[in-house]
Amino acid sequence: xxxxxxxxxxALALGAGAxxxxxxxxxxxxxxxxGDGDTTLTVWSWRVEDKAAYEKIFDAYxxxxxxxxxxxxxxxxxxxxxxxxxxxxxxxGPDVPQVRSYGGLQTTVASGALMPLDDAVDLSAWxxxxxxxARGKEDGKLYSVPLARQATVLFYDKALFAEHGVDVPxxxxxxIAANEAFLAKDITPLAVGAKDDWTLPIVHEVxxxxxxxxxxxxxxxxxxxxxxxxxxWVASVDVLGDLEKYMPKSVTGVAVTDAMTLFSSGQAxxxxxxxxxxxxxxxxxxxxxxxxxxxxxxxxxxxxxDATTAAWADGNFAVNAASPxxxxxxxxxxxxxxxxxxxxxxxxxxxxxxxPGVTYSDPVLAQVxxxxxxxxxxxxxxxDFRYGSPSGTDLLGKGVQELFLGSKTAxxxxxxxxxxxxxxxxxxx
Numbered sequence: 001x002x003x004x005x006x007x008x009x010x011a012l013a014l015g016a017g018a019x020x021x022x023x024x025x026x027x028x029x030x031x032x033x034x035g036d037g038d039t040t041l042t043v044w045s046w047r048v049e050d051k052a053a054y055e056k057i058f059d060a061y062x063x064x065x066x067x068x069x070x071x072x073x074x075x076x077x078x079x080x081x082x083x084x085x086x087x088x089x090x091x092x093g094p095d096v097p098q099v100r101s102y103g104g105l106q107t108t109v110a111s112g113a114l115m116p117l118d119d120a121v122d123l124s125a126w127x128x129x130x131x132x133x134a135r136g137k138e139d140g141k142l143y144s145v146p147l148a149r150q151a152t153v154l155f156y157d158k159a160l161f162a163e164h165g166v167d168v169p170x171x172x173x174x175x176i177a178a179n180e181a182f183l184a185k186d187i188t189p190l191a192v193g194a195k196d197d198w199t200l201p202i203v204h205e206v207x208x209x210x211x212x213x214x215x216x217x218x219x220x221x222x223x224x225x226x227x228x229x230x231x232x233w234v235a236s237v238d239v240l241g242d243l244e245k246y247m248p249k250s251v252t253g254v255a256v257t258d259a260m261t262l263f264s265s266g267q268a269x270x271x272x273x274x275x276x277x278x279x280x281x282x283x284x285x286x287x288x289x290x291x292x293x294x295x296x297x298x299x300x301x302x303x304x305x306d307a308t309t310a311a312w313a314d315g316n317f318a319v320n321a322a323s324p325x326x327x328x329x330x331x332x333x334x335x336x337x338x339x340x341x342x343x344x345x346x347x348x349x350x351x352x353x354x355x356p357g358v359t360y361s362d363p364v365l366a367q368v369x370x371x372x373x374x375x376x377x378x379x380x381x382x383x384d385f386r387y388g389s390p391s392g393t394d395l396l397g398k399g400v401q402e403l404f405l406g407s408k409t410a411x412x413x414x415x416x417x418x419x420x421x422x423x424x425x426x427x428x429x
Contacts, residue, residue, distance in 0.1 A: 039328045040069045044087070044094035046080035047315070049280060053348040060344065061335060068328060088113035093320050095329040099144050101133030101313040103386030108318075109136040109143050115319040116141040120330050121337050129378060130354050133313030137387055144316035145336045146354035148345060151275040151368050152205040152310040152379060158289040160187065160269050172296045179246040182269045189246035191268035193256030194404055197397030199273070201381050204240055204396065205310040206272035210297035212236035214308045214377040222384055224427025228418035229411075232302055237396075237410035239298055241403050252404050264288060275368050276314070279350035290364050294371055309371040310379040313354060388424030395420045 045054070051074050058070035073094070075083050081100070087093030088111065099108055108114060118141055123131050127149070134144040161168070161178075164185060169175040179189040192203055212233045213220075220226045226233075248254045248262065256273075263271035264285045271277070281290060294307035317336050319329045335341055342355025350362060352369050360366035378384070385392025399413035408416075 038067045038069065039325055040071060041095040041325060041329055041332055042071045042073055043096045043098070043317070043332075044080075044084060045072065045074045045098040045315075046077040047098070047349075048074040048076065049283075050074070050349050056348055057341070057344045060340075061332065065331075068332075070332065084108075085111075088320060088322070091322065093322065095320055095323040095325055096332055097318055097320060098147070099316050099318045101144075101146070101316055102383055103137075103388070103391065105133070105143065105316065106137050106387060110138075113321055114143045115321045115326060115330070116143060117145070117319065117330070117333065118142045121145055121334050123337060125356055126354065127356075129311075129383070130313040133383065134316045144318035145333050146313040147315035147317060147336070148276075148313070148349075148351040149311050149354055149369075149372060150314040150379075151352060151372055151376075152202050152209075153273060153275050153277070153292050153368055154206050154295055155263065155271045155273065155277070155281065155364075156291050156293060157263070157266065157269055158291045160266060161291075166269075168291070168293045170296060172298050175296055178269075179243070183246060188248050188262055188268040189270060190243060191259040191263040191271040192247040192251055193254045193259035194247070194251040194401055195254055196256040197401050198393065199256050200240075200397045200400040201393045202274055202379070203272045204236065204400065205379055207243060207295055208236040208239040208298065209308050209310055209377060210295070210301045210305045211239050213302040213305050214310075216302060216305065218378055218380040218384065221380070222428050228414050228421070232300075234410050234414045235298075235300060237400070237403065237413050240400055241410060244404055252401050260284075275352055275365070278362075278364055278368075282350070292364055292367050292371070294375065306375055308375050308377045309368065310377050311372050312379040312382050385421050385425065388421070390420045390423075392417060392421050 043054070043058070051072060054072040058072060061070060062068055084093070084097055085108070088097065088108070093113075099105055099114070121142065123142065123145070130146050130149055131142070134146050135142055156168070164181060166178050166181050167174070169178050182189040194200060212230070212235070217226070217230070217232065221228070244251060248259065259268070260271065260277065260281065262268040264281055278290075281288065294309055296307055297305055317333050319326060319333055323329050337355065339355055339357055342353035342358040345351055345353040346358050346360050346365065350365060352365060352372065360369055381392035381396055395417045396413070399408060399416055402408035403410060403413050
């Protein structure tokens, strides 16, 4: 095991070893947020790996808000939804919960646990595609403030590319040639962890979005003009099947953490993932020279389809309607919509802030943000097809696993995705 691999596994163990905390009182205060007493606000999140960054951010807030203490309590991501639902249903939930977006937000909204924020926060200048992830589907009210614009990203190892004389591809033929060049050197071209089905729709967006048409297809499927049996969508799923030979052997038995280890330790050339992976990769291997590029359109891509970076809102912050300090909690969440907070998200958490006008000192983050602004699209299975069960991401994730195992064709995977979402999805009128 190399030193790079050891460092990466240690970083992952730090996040994975954090246990879900017992229920915590939302506020141990002597006032109502507007009086003379000190106020303690609890903020819950699933981002264990960002604890130090959030503590630094909230230290800055406390300095400008004397008498207010903000306690950041992260939980294991896979257990967070259940923990949050239990906390919000009782008297021991957080004052400010980090909540999911789009369809993932709706159950929390329907429970009545969140306070509407329309009168407190003005997001009229924000990207409405991002703000949509913070609204109630039924009433259209704003229930949270988006934290970040996440993006699908193809990371690559600049040093590895340079060492083997491989240029960043600008055409599909060049992309395939790059994969072949690394494969010939016994270097895994594409570090994919297909054991974790949640990551496969992201891999599909990274590698094949131009083949189904990106935003063009999103508009057509949302209106009912087409569906997931569309030949271009089927062909995009087939792209993953064609690229499987460039992924780790027995890819469905490889966890995403193992795939990241392959990449971070120099055993893989490229890693298709999310912008949220950047800080983890940099922490695991600070010496790694990371780059990103958009995958060129495969042959047969619809006319006008171009390389793209798909985005979605993630990690919104809300106000617990049962908080005894709603005024102070609302003030904190309102501050989360300011450029001050947005800049700290970029600098400390290494994510693309949802706040307009933020600048990025990290060159990788700056490139992803520029790609989003230049040729961005929506991660449509999350933004449009997570409002019911079964969700689009769940269906495609499991379907691609079966594609890799050889038990389903791209046509079958697409047909089952289409059938599943049609049990609840209604096209826009």
